[in-house]
Amino acid sequence: QKEVEQNSGPLSVPEGAIASLNCTYSDRVSQSFFWYRQYSGKSPELIMSIYSNGDKEDGRFTAQLNKASQYVSLLIRDSQPSDSATYLCAVNSEGGSEKLVFGKGTKLTVNP
């Protein structure tokens, strides 16, 4: 059973701070990694994808991947109250497993 683990939180940071969200996965052959944001009462929204080791930056968001450690993270710089949401890590494997396995999510609250 392929698993994706996240700290459930809640994670609380002050406005302007860096929020760090972490995720580990069990399937060593995983190749595609995603971060989704889900506001309360809404559906998940894709915010970052990463496929190779290292960092990928998009605006205030940076995704980091370390396949050797089976670890993926999301950094949110200059956190805003509008970033308050649940962040879901999702992992896909090559080799025919045509599905994303999701972690249970980390709830982030950014305090003004």
Add this chain to the structure above:
Amino acid sequence: KAGVTQTPRYLIKTRGQQVTLSCSPISGHRSVSWYQQTPGQGLQFLFEYFSETQRNKGNFPGRFSGRQFSNSRSEMNVSTLELGDSALYLCASSVIQSNYGYTFGSGTRLTVV
């Protein structure tokens, strides 16, 4: 362009009844996946369809079934509803396969009483 459309948005059903949920993917997206989301279990994979064929299935009982039509629209059916089936059912589409990430619809909130 239009996103993933799910209907209905809300449903209330009685135990033992059956229900059919509908999903229209983004135009050009051929892969449709279904997930069940509950507070305790998070997002649980139900099944994935591509070109009218089920490519993958999650660990759900046979009461949960689905299909995909030639226009890529998909339906899922739950028979003999149980209280535990109350959840948000999410449909997601992608161009070819999940390596590219999914776009989710707004979901159908099913309540079984």
